[in-house]
Amino acid sequence: MLASVADGFALFLDAEVLLLCVLAVFVGLLLGVLPGLGGLTALALLLPFIYGMEPMAGLGFLLAAHAVVYTGGALTSIALGIPGSGPNAATVIDGYPMTRAGKGGIALGAAFASSGLGGVVGVIALVGLLPFLQPIVFHIGSPETFLFAVMGIIYVGVLGERSMARGLIAGGLGVFLALFGYDRLQGVPRFWLDFDYLLDGIRLVPLVLGLFAVPEILDLALGRRAETPAVGRRDRFAQIGEGLKATIFRPYLLIKSSLLGVFIGIVPGVGGDTAPFVAYASAKQTSATPEAFGNGCVEGVIAPEASNNAKEGGALVTTLALGIPGSAGMSLLLGGFLLLGLEPGPDFLANHMDLAVGLAIVLAFANLVAVVVMIAASPLLLKIADLRPQVLAPILAVLVVLGAYAYQNEPLDVVATFVIGALGCAMKAMGYSRPALVLGFVMAPLIETYLHITLQAYGMSFLLRPGSLVLLVLIVMGLSWGRLRRYFLAAAARYGGNGNAKR
Amino acid sequence: MRSVETAFLLLLAAFLAGFCALGLFYYDYSLALMRFPLLAAGGTLVVVIVQVVALRRGTAPMQVGATPAIAPGGxxxxxxxxxxxxxxxxxxxxxxxxxxxxxxxxxxxxxxxxxxxxxxxxxxxxxxxxxxxxxxxxxxxxxxxxxxxxx
Incomplete structure (x- = not known):
């Protein structure tokens, strides 16, 4: 293994590879900043360029761009309240209120640091897990995948800002909206109202842009947003430093969120969109001050950003070790492997361990370079948020239109964005959790599919499988952790109080 | 605000129930196809009813400051x-x-x-x-x- 690590470093330290990785980081960050263009677009755009390259150069180029897209997406989420892509929506919840409170620099510093460090944790997990992964993943069947998905969706109530009922209603609506269009099991279109656009269902990017960006833009245009306190350039750098420190001084949260991201990334089919929401909800669930979440809490930025970048390490594990792409982005990366004459899977690790390690190093390197680039550029980029609201609103509207269209080259997505925007405005005004709706929307197809497969294959006895039992215990623990923690803290305080009284 | 939220919830309930009825009676979807939508809509409707009752009784927590102040202007x-x-x-x-x-x-x-x-x-x-x-x-x-x- 040590020889493979040395060989991996040798492959990575080639000048051409380094140069291509740096170039890819810039491309990835640019695509992340533009709404609607996520990691998939980055890979699809860059895939044709790798033909004829050396494997390490070509794959490193693709992977570096894909890895940093969500780091770029954090910028628009925090500075403007517009998620660069679906997974960045979780960062908006606390990142944007921090900008409005004049603490945008802290949020950005925390987001970039947790993205970078989360990516590195993902890589460490990748290198550590590669040799042992095969038996683990082959034990993950449809029941475990179903329970993983359930684990994700139980957090909709936790995401409800001040009322669990509102979180559950929003999550339930998200689940229902995801059921429009072709059913994945029977191929029958559901609820399509004889309208061709609805055959493919409601799309994620118009949903996210409509729920988060449109209400924000309307508030800006109508002057319903409080002025953001002015912050000088020097203070912005100080804030970014504060954000970096806030991340480093929360190692437990950072590592926990990163590991959640890694595990969700490993499970094929669960999809990376889930990881940031689960990490956010888990951070809120276990926080000593859950009421601070949603109002500009730095933990609410660290958790989703760390898991967002860490999940790429997890997704790469299954892609390399088993040839099973852990996410849609990884399936395009798999195409890159085939284009270069390589076939990922168990044989790949036996023959090309050096390349696998080299790619892991690229992942870590790209994450760290992206952090440096974004930190250097963020004081300038945060100035966007200082524009007069009446000027900023139409500029954001232009970005939203471009992002909504570019997602699937579908003009009706632009219309759908504004229709969903009306729902977003209503939900925002009445305090219904929009992230819970997005989480329900993302998880519903997985739950339906894997529940069906599981019941067909195992019946109700799937609950007795060892993996299922472990996950059920984790679900119960996750649900009750907040209450148990508060109970034990209260009990400890009572006990301490009594003790003092006796003395 | 409570009456606006009640109206929103009733609209939501009509949306969920309407689409379920459409699936069952107009499109004539099989029960296998409708099982999950019914489960999702049913579960949501139960919480909607609970919330409407809580709003009527005045026990539901209200979103304080959710609607931003309106700037001066007609x-x-x-x-x-x-x-x-x-x-x-x-x-x-x-x-x-x-x-x-x-x-x-x-x-x-x-x-x-x-x-x-x-x-x-x-x-x-x-x-x-x-x-x-x-x-x-x-x-x-x-x-x-x-x-x-x-x-």
Whole structure:
């Protein structure tokens, strides 16, 4: 293994590879900043360029761009309240209120640091897990995948800002909206109202842009947003430093969120969109001050950003070790492997361990370079948020239109964005959790599919499988952790109080 | 606010129940196809009812400060601002995406009291982004011509 690590470093330290990785980081960050263009677009755009390259150069180029897209997406989420892509929506919840409170620099510093460090944790997990992964993943069947998905969706109530009922209603609506269009099991279109656009269902990017960006833009245009306190350039750098420190001084949260991201990334089919929401909800669930979440809490930025970048390490594990792409982005990366004459899977690790390690190093390197680039550029980029609201609103509207269209080259997505925007405005005004709706929307197809497969294959006895039992215990623990923690803290305080009284 | 939220919840309940009824009685979907939608809608409806009852009894926690304060200015001005902002939709369909977005930005910024220089620069930047980066560099097939244009 040590020889493979040395060989991996040798492959990575080639000048051409380094140069291509740096170039890819810039491309990835640019695509992340533009709404609607996520990691998939980055890979699809860059895939044709790798033909004829050396494997390490070509794959490193693709992977570096894909890895940093969500780091770029954090910028628009925090500075403007517009998620660069679906997974960045979780960062908006606390990142944007921090900008409005004049603490945008802290949020950005925390987001970039947790993205970078989360990516590195993902890589460490990748290198550590590669040799042992095969038996683990082959034990993950449809029941475990179903329970993983359930684990994700139980957090909709936790995401409800001040009322669990509102979180559950929003999550339930998200689940229902995801059921429009072709059913994945029977191929029958559901609820399509004889309208061709609805055959493919409601799309994620118009949903996210409509729920988060449109209400924000309307508030800006109508002057319903409080002025953001002015912050000088020097203070912005100080804030970014504060954000970096806030991340480093929360190692437990950072590592926990990163590991959640890694595990969700490993499970094929669960999809990376889930990881940031689960990490956010888990951070809120276990926080000593859950009421601070949603109002500009730095933990609410660290958790989703760390898991967002860490999940790429997890997704790469299954892609390399088993040839099973852990996410849609990884399936395009798999195409890159085939284009270069390589076939990922168990044989790949036996023959090309050096390349696998080299790619892991690229992942870590790209994450760290992206952090440096974004930190250097963020004081300038945060100035966007200082524009007069009446000027900023139409500029954001232009970005939203471009992002909504570019997602699937579908003009009706632009219309759908504004229709969903009306729902977003209503939900925002009445305090219904929009992230819970997005989480329900993302998880519903997985739950339906894997529940069906599981019941067909195992019946109700799937609950007795060892993996299922472990996950059920984790679900119960996750649900009750907040209450148990508060109970034990209260009990400890009572006990301490009594003790003092006796003395 | 409670009555507005109750109306919102009733609308939501009608939406869920309506689509379930549509699936069962109009499209005649099989029970296997409707099982999950019924489960999702049913579960949500139960929570909706609980919330409506809580709102009627006044026991539901209300979202404090959820609706931001409205800036000074008449109702008419706010409607005009909202319509101006939403004019981006007709603009892109009437003039094509790159040109429509540029003209929209120029118009809205001028209406917001910006100078001709700034407004024109912003419109040119929008053209550069939509045509230069999206269409040329990234190959996104943004519709260049208006929708009514005879192809």
């Amino acid at each position: 109702e008419r001005r706010r409607v005009r601002e909202a319509l101006l902002l939403l004019s981006v939709l007709p603009m892109v369909f009437l003039l094509g995406f790159p040109a429509g977005l540029a003209v929209y930005l120029l118009g809205v910024l001028r209406c917001a009291g910006e100078t001709w220089g700034f407004s024109l620069a912003a419109a040119a930047a929008s053209l550069g982004l939509s045509y230069g980066i999206f269409v040329k560099a990234m190959g996104v097939p943004l519709p260049l011509l208006p929708y009514w244009w005879p192809y």
